[in-house]
Amino acid sequence: MKGRPGSLIAGRSVMGRLVMSRLGAAGFSLVFVIVTIFVITSALPGDVADTLLGQGATPEATARLRVALHLDQPAWLRFWHWAGGMLTGDPGRSLLTGHPVSELVLPRLHNSLLLAGATAAVSVPLALAAGLACAMFRGGWFDRIVTFLTLATVSVPVFLIATLAVFVFAVQLKIVPSLSDIGSIHSVWQFIRVFLMPVLTLTSVTVAQMVRMIRACMIDVLSAPYIEMAVLKGLSPQRIVLLNALPNAIGPVVNAIALSLSSLLGGVVVVETVFSYPGMAGLMVESVAARDIPVVQCCALVFCVAYLALTTAADIVGIASASRKRDA
Amino acid sequence: MRDLFALRRKIPPGTRRILTLLSAWLLLALLGPMLAPHPPGEIISGEVFGPVSAHAWLGTDYLGRDLCSRLLWGIRYTVAICMMSTALSCCARVFLGIATTVTPVWVERVLGRLMDGLLSIPSLLFALLVVATAGESAPALILTMAIIYMPGSYRTSRALALRIVRMDYITAARARGETRSFIILREILPNMTDPLLSDIGLRFIYAVLLLSNLSFLGLGVQPPMVDLGSLVRENILGMAYGAPAVVVPTLVIALLTVGINLTLDRGRV
Numbered sequence: 166m167k168g169r170p171g172s173l174i175a176g177r178s179v180m181g182r183l184v185m186s187r188l189g190a191a192g193f194s195l196v197f198v199i200v201t202i203f204v205i206t207s208a209l210p211g212d213v214a215d216t217l218l219g220q221g222a223t224p225e226a227t228a229r230l231r232v233a234l235h236l237d238q239p240a241w242l243r244f245w246h247w248a249g250g251m252l253t254g255d256p257g258r259s260l261l262t263g264h265p266v267s268e269l270v271l272p273r274l275h276n277s278l279l280l281a282g283a284t285a286a287v288s289v290p291l292a293l294a295a296g297l298a299c300a301m302f303r304g305g306w307f308d309r310i311v312t313f314l315t316l317a318t319v320s321v322p323v324f325l326i327a328t329l330a331v332f333v334f335a336v337q338l339k340i341v342p343s344l345s346d347i348g349s350i351h352s353v354w355q356f357i358r359v360f361l362m363p364v365l366t367l368t369s370v371t372v373a374q375m376v377r378m379i380r381a382c383m384i385d386v387l388s389a390p391y392i393e394m395a396v397l398k399g400l401s402p403q404r405i406v407l408l409n410a411l412p413n414a415i416g417p418v419v420n421a422i423a424l425s426l427s428s429l430l431g432g433v434v435v436v437e438t439v440f441s442y443p444g445m446a447g448l449m450v451e452s453v454a455a456r457d458i459p460v461v462q463c464c465a466l467v468f469c470v471a472y473l474a475l476t477t478a479a480d481i482v483g484i485a486s487a488s489r490k491r492d493a
Numbered sequence: 494m495r496d497l498f499a500l501r502r503k504i505p506p507g508t509r510r511i512l513t514l515l516s517a518w519l520l521l522a523l524l525g526p527m528l529a530p531h532p533p534g535e536i537i538s539g540e541v542f543g544p545v546s547a548h549a550w551l552g553t554d555y556l557g558r559d560l561c562s563r564l565l566w567g568i569r570y571t572v573a574i575c576m577m578s579t580a581l582s583c584c585a586r587v588f589l590g591i592a593t594t595v596t597p598v599w600v601e602r603v604l605g606r607l608m609d610g611l612l613s614i615p616s617l618l619f620a621l622l623v624v625a626t627a628g629e630s631a632p633a634l635i636l637t638m639a640i641i642y643m644p645g646s647y648r649t650s651r652a653l654a655l656r657i658v659r660m661d662y663i664t665a666a667r668a669r670g671e672t673r674s675f676i677i678l679r680e681i682l683p684n685m686t687d688p689l690l691s692d693i694g695l696r697f698i699y700a701v702l703l704l705s706n707l708s709f710l711g712l713g714v715q716p717p718m719v720d721l722g723s724l725v726r727e728n729i730l731g732m733a734y735g736a737p738a739v740v741v742p743t744l745v746i747a748l749l750t751v752g753i754n755l756t757l758d759r760g761r762v
Binding site: 190193194197198201202205206207316317319320321322323324325328331332336427428430431434435438449450452453454456458461465468469472473476 | 606607609610611613614615616617618619621622623624625626698702705706709710711712722725729732733735739743746747750751753754755758
């Protein structure tokens with residue numbers, strides 16, 4: 166939405182400028198992220214050639230590998246080749262297998278997106294319902310239980326929830342396999358069985374975060390003067406939350422949802438590893454352990470871009486809703 | 494001594510609670526390993542994933558080592574690494590916060606931009622990147638986590654200081670003709686400690702979660718050192734038997750993080 170000066174009302178063009186400046190900041194962050202990924206993985210002490218060949222390597226072998234990996238070139242030249250390759254869709258070859266990185270990453274990316282999509286589809290409606298219910302019955306037993314549960318969930322590591330899920334569903338109840346095997350999906354039931362545990366774990370983490378943020382947003386909106394007016398008119402709290410507060414809270418709530426989804430990433434890394442789910446985060450962890458730097462760089466960049474896109478979208482929704490309120 | 498009591502009375506109860514809790518964990522980290530009944534690496538029993546007994550107070554782990562001793566060492570490493578990185582990032586931001594008040598404006602702008610950029614890299618990802626290149630040594634982990642949590646705390650403390658500087662009592666102090674150091678030390682800092690401390694508590698929890706996750710993935714603290722996350726990782730097979738070796742470390746992590754978070758939450762309400 167570009168601000169066309171003169172042709173639109175003042176609020177819109179202010180919003181256009183804010184959105185443009187937010188996009189500019191996102192562009193800057195993208196450049197920063199690309200440079201940082203390169204600097205961390207290339208400029209830190211620890212030579213890839215030494216690490217790959219181990220301690221018994223002869224100096225000649227190390228030197229040959231350094232030339233083969235272009236490590237003898239100056240850093241700025243390597244950055245130029247690397248960043249250029251990344252942006253044109255050629256992220257190089259894996260140090261371990263020699264396959265092009267894109268061949269390794271793309272199928273994994275597809276799996277990860279599937280997992281993230283399933284999680285979002287389950288957790289967003291759930292979090293909305295729970296968050297609104299908390300705001301409606303604020304201070305009641307439901308609110309107190311949910312608040313405690315969400316606080317506990319966001320403050321324990323994801324692997325704790327994942328291992329708990331394995332213990333309950335796979336070890337005790339034996340209704341699902343403890344490892345994901347995507348290749349064996351032939352029916353809806355199998356699909357549910359394979360995805361149940363990773364999605365359940367990720368959902369509980371995401372829902373906890375979303376409920377906390379949605380509840381805070383709603384309580385913020387509920388402190389506005391027009392809500393006080395509605396209370397004085399004698400409307401029920403449920404009616405006030407749904408009909409008066411919610412329409413005005415949509416912006417902040419969508420913002421909260423996008424932010425929580427972006428924080429899904431830390432959970433994805435652990436969940437994919439625990440359940441051996443063949444996604445991109447799992448690939449990244451394997452590559453980090455094997456010091457396969459080109460794969461690590463590519464995965465990191467894809468994750469950062471996704472994260473940046475979500476946080477930027479969240480901010481733009483926030484800006485749009487703020488300006489709509491001002492116009493009204 | 495009397496000054497100390499006067500100071501104690503001045504500290505608000507929320508701050509006192511969180512300080513007490515953090516000191517208790519620190520004390521456990523310092524003294525715990527001395528109380529360990531066995532050396533952490535010694536195999537004391539032929540039974541793996543053994544139950545709680547008089548010989549092994551919390552059962553044995555996947556190699557038949559004493560879990561209680563290993564847990565005490567694990568608490569030391571988790572608490573020490575996370576507290577050091579939190580303290581480091583806190584010092585860095587105090588230094589930066591003071592430094593930017595005297596440097597030209599563009600320095601502060603550039604710094605703010607860099608911090609924003611750093612915020613746009615998810616923390617676990619940043620840690621994985623560093624581990625991929627620099628390896629899993631303890632100093633590298635501490636430094637990495639200090640850098641990861643610097644931008645967030647830098648922003649919080651800056652916003653806090655800016656809000657306090659605009660308060661009437663600062664204007665009043667200026668009008669009284671107080672010196673700049675008096676205003677900073679006696680007017681601004683005391684009003685910042687409370688929110689700052691709860692921010693530090695929160696960063697400490699984030700650090701514990703990040704380190705545990707890393708160690709659980711096998712990319713954090715490495716053997717023979719042991720932390721709470723790696724304890725869970727190495728004993729994960731005991732899950733099938735519900736062995737204390739995997740249940741107890743997870744409970745301790747939850748106790749550490751949920752405890753601090755609940756204390757902070759109570760202070761906020």
